[in-house]
Amino acid sequence: MxxxxxxxxxxxxxxxxxxxxxxxxxxxxxxxxxxxxxxxxxxxxxxxxxxxxxxxxxxxxxxxxxxxxxxxxxxxxxxMTLTPEGRRVFPSLTVQENLEIGAAASRDLRQKSKMQREEMYALFPRLKERFQQLAGTLSGGEQQMLAIARSLMSEPRxxxxxxxxxxxxxxxxxxxxxxxxxxxxxxxxxxxxxxxxxxxxxxxxxxxxxxxxxxxxxxxxxxxxxxxxxxxxxxxx
Ligand SMILES: Nc1ncnc2c1ncn2[C@@H]1O[C@H](COP(=O)(O)OP(=O)(O)OP(=O)(O)O)[C@@H](O)[C@H]1O
Ligand SMILES: [Mg+2]
Structure with missing residues (x-):
């Protein structure tokens, strides 16, 4: 199936x-x-x-x-997870906080969350450079990367x-x-x-x-x- x-x-x-x-x-x-x-x-x-x-x-x-x-x-x-149309990042939260929200949906979250975040920063170096920046101040492309990275924090299949x-x-x-x-x-x-x-x-x-x-x-x-x-x-x- x-x-x-x-x-x-x-x-x-x-x-x-x-x-x-x-x-x-x-x-x-x-x-x-x-x-x-x-x-x-x-x-x-x-x-x-x-x-x-x-x-x-x-x-x-x-x-x-x-x-x-x-x-x-x-x-x-x-x-299964969705990166929605229009990205929908939380503009008044930082890049890192947006990622942490994505991890909240994962199974055994606390231990894994930090590891997952580091993995996302490896995949999206631009996000790592901007981890303390408010998501609302990112460019459109960066917001899209953040939206995808946030979805990946729950380790979707x-x-x-x-x-x-x-x-x-x-x-x-x-x-x-x-x-x-x-x-x-x-x-x-x-x-x-x-x-x-x-x-x-x-x-x-x-x-x-x-x-x-x-x-x-x-x-x-x-x-x-x-x-x-x-x-x-x-x-x-
Ligand atoms: N919440 C809603 N209430 C009423 N009608 C809706 C709602 N969401 C979508 N529609 C209508 O349902 C139809 C399909 O919309 P949908 O957003 O799924 O299309 P789409 O293929 O994603 O379009 P786009 O490429 O513009 O994103 C459209 O006629 C739209 O106006
Ligand atoms: Mg659509």
Missing amino acids: ALLDIERLTVRYGAIQAVQDAGLSVAQGEIVTLLGANGAGKSSLLNACMGLVPLAGGEVHFDGHLISAERTEAIVRRG LLLLDEPSLGLAPNIVDQIFDIIASLRRRGVTILLVEQNAELALDVADRGYVLASGRVVLSGKPAELRSAGLERVYLGAA
Whole structure:
């Protein structure tokens, strides 16, 4: 069984059908990308996996367990975590304090927290240089690195990344994608939501395209490219 297995997932906000009967799976060790135009339902799907928005239908299995009815904290403890769209670091806390909050979700936290923090500083040297700086004063790219590092503090097996490149300069985007590739080498499985389809398909093993809440296309990067992603996007708009 896949590490993450989503079946017939449906999310509604009142009359708005954000996700409809969506199916998706992520195997251990994969990078899977979820693509789609603005409003396609990508964030809703990730948030539903984390128990942050209720499911109107369908099931989410993680590591063989049905987690659709579980609370977010329990899901994080099982080893799945989300770096949300828009980063959402705590602006008035320091870099270090933001990381400590991420560790609060991990199992045996006190002993491990410091070690984990040092590991994050090794992975993100810029954060180490700025460990006492208030997160709100970091650049957009640095805040994104902090948001990812904070998610990694709970030692996830599966990381859900929601639009990590949003609003960042091209060279910073390249750095973020280098980090994504290095995370996979470290054994972290990743479900990556991106607007930048080209970059995402460069790093992914497989991808899905969501349009108006439905999965309209899935396959390997080459298959998605040859199916004409732009056409799918325009068709969805
Ligand atoms: N809290 C909410 N209340 C009502 N409608 C919502 C809410 N969140 C999202 N929606 C609607 O659900 C649909 C899917 O939104 P969602 O944010 O999941 O899309 P997305 O693919 O992540 O878009 P983007 O690329 O802009 O981040 C949209 O029509 C959106 O307006
Ligand atoms: Mg979104």
